[in-house]
Amino acid sequence: MATTPEQGIPQQPMKYPFPDGHRLDVPPEFAELRAKCPVQRVELPYGGEGWLVTRQAEVKTVLGDPRFSRAATVQADIPRTQEWLNPGGDILSLDPPEHSRIRRLISGAFSRRNVEVWRPRIAELVGELVAGMRAAGSPVDLVDSFSMPLPITVICEMLGVPASDQHFFQRFSELVFSGVGVPAEDVEAASDALTSYLAEHIARHRAEPQNDLLSELIAARDEDEGRLSEEELVTLGVTVLAAGHETTANAIANSVLTLLVDGLGTELAEHPERIDTAAEELLRFIPLGGSESLPRIATEDVTLGEVTVREGEAVFPAMVSANFDEEVFTDPQVLDLERPHNPHLAFGFGPHFCPGAQLARTEIRVALATLLREFPDLRLAVPPAEVPWREDTALIRGPRHLPVAWHP
Numbered sequence: 001m002a003t004t005p006e007q008g009i010p011q012q013p014m015k016y017p018f019p020d021g022h023r024l025d026v027p028p029e030f031a032e033l034r035a036k037c038p039v040q041r042v043e044l045p046y047g048g049e050g051w052l053v054t055r056q057a058e059v060k061t062v063l064g065d066p067r068f069s070r071a072a073t074v075q076a077d078i079p080r081t082q083e084w085l086n087p088g089g090d091i092l093s094l095d096p097p098e099h100s101r102i103r104r105l106i107s108g109a110f111s112r113r114n115v116e117v118w119r120p121r122i123a124e125l126v127g128e129l130v131a132g133m134r135a136a137g138s139p140v141d142l143v144d145s146f147s148m149p150l151p152i153t154v155i156c157e158m159l160g161v162p163a164s165d166q167h168f169f170q171r172f173s174e175l176v177f178s179g180v181g182v183p184a185e186d187v188e189a190a191s192d193a194l195t196s197y198l199a200e201h202i203a204r205h206r207a208e209p210q211n212d213l214l215s216e217l218i219a220a221r222d223e224d225e226g227r228l229s230e231e232e233l234v235t236l237g238v239t240v241l242a243a244g245h246e247t248t249a250n251a252i253a254n255s256v257l258t259l260l261v262d263g264l265g266t267e268l269a270e271h272p273e274r275i276d277t278a279a280e281e282l283l284r285f286i287p288l289g290g291s292e293s294l295p296r297i298a299t300e301d302v303t304l305g306e307v308t309v310r311e312g313e314a315v316f317p318a319m320v321s322a323n324f325d326e327e328v329f330t331d332p333q334v335l336d337l338e339r340p341h342n343p344h345l346a347f348g349f350g351p352h353f354c355p356g357a358q359l360a361r362t363e364i365r366v367a368l369a370t371l372l373r374e375f376p377d378l379r380l381a382v383p384p385a386e387v388p389w390r391e392d393t394a395l396i397r398g399p400r401h402l403p404v405a406w407h408p
């Protein structure tokens with residue numbers, strides 16, 4: 001049994017991850033731990049015991065302090081939720097300075113400035129999707145007709161892969177984001193298929209460069225092989241493609257669902273100037289990622305709260321829990337669409353802070369503003385309990401379909 005060395009208090013490990021509960025519920029264990037034991041010993045399904053961190057201050061330390069490493073999780077038999085070991089090779093499995101070398105290659109494409117260049121195209125796509133919804137007539141499935149195609153089309157156009165292939169890679173990237181319960185072979189096969197899809201695409205772009213991120217990355221690779229290996233190039237493309245749409249698509253669907261269930265859509269439609277603040281609050285409040293998070297390994301003994309994490313131990317930073325930290329947010333359990341100060345961690349913190357945050361924010365804001373303006377009486381077409389849910393993905397939560405209706 002682990003003890004907190006300063007106090008000598010024995011800690012009974014809790015089983016982790018906690019059940020995510022119903023749909024977008026936040027596991028109740030987080031609030032208990034924030035109050036009683038913010039750095040908790042936990043036992044994982046594979047690889048033994050580690051620590052779970054639930055308050056924002058310590059979560060930020062684990063995400064931002066270089067003494068906590070992602071690279072040390074690669075191919076290591078560490079405490080983990082899945083049977084397979086982290087194969088590595090992706091940006092989320094690197095520490096600075098290797099991480100910074102890769103990160104620099106994509107940060108320009110997703111910078112605030114470049115996202116602003118893309119804003120008119122995002123607005124245009126949203127307009128087309130809304131027109132499609134109108135043409136189909138009420139009711140429609142918002143997932144198929146709006147929340148999924150928007151981020152897929154945007155990331156495909158930015159990266160430079162045809163959105164018409166989306167049915168192919170969407171299925172695969174969903175599996176890549178799956179968690180407990182999906183066989184390791186399925187995930188591996190999905191990842192391999194997505195990798196060979198992109199490798200073929202890179203070969204075509206190499207022969208005929210375009211004005212897109214993939215061509216930029218190929219040029220970076222070909223000008224100086226030290227900047228990016230061929231394998232890194234493919235993996236980076238796969239990561240951007242998968243991370244760039246599953247997350248935003250579910251964030252949009254979950255936001256619309258939450259607004260409609262809570263009856264907040266009409267008021268927000270009357271106050272479009274509140275959309276940006278409301279979108280931030282929806283990002284904080286909706287636990288898109290559920291209870292699981294990617295572990296970090298301590299590279300030396302580190303004092304965290306009242307606990308000493310020993311060198312080599314795994315720590316799980318619970319960003320979802322940090323977003324409900326009573327020491328940071330007033331009434332965190334309340335969805336306050338006008339919350340004035342909202343330093344949430346929905347996009348992470350530190351070197352791995354989501355490079356797509358500005359793109360995701362822009363898509364979510366334009367999507368919500370346009371939907372509420374065009375369909376001021378938008379409502380669920382089925383009772384909330386009958387909204388079909390994605391059961392096969394543990395890492396990203398959201399509805400499988402979202403039937404919505406309006407008065408024509």
Ligand code: HEM
Nearest residue numbers: 091092243244247248251294346347348352354355356360
């Ligand atoms: C609502 C939408 C999104 C959410 C909530 C989200 C959330 C996150 C979070 C929490 C992390 C950090 C994970 C960690 O440190 O353990 C992350 C990393 C990442 N995200 Fe996002 N993301 C979203 C959209 C996007 C988009 C649109 C892109 C497309 C570019 C993207 C690409 C990435 C990449 C490449 C990383 C790894 C960064 C690194 O390791 O340096 N994400 N995201």
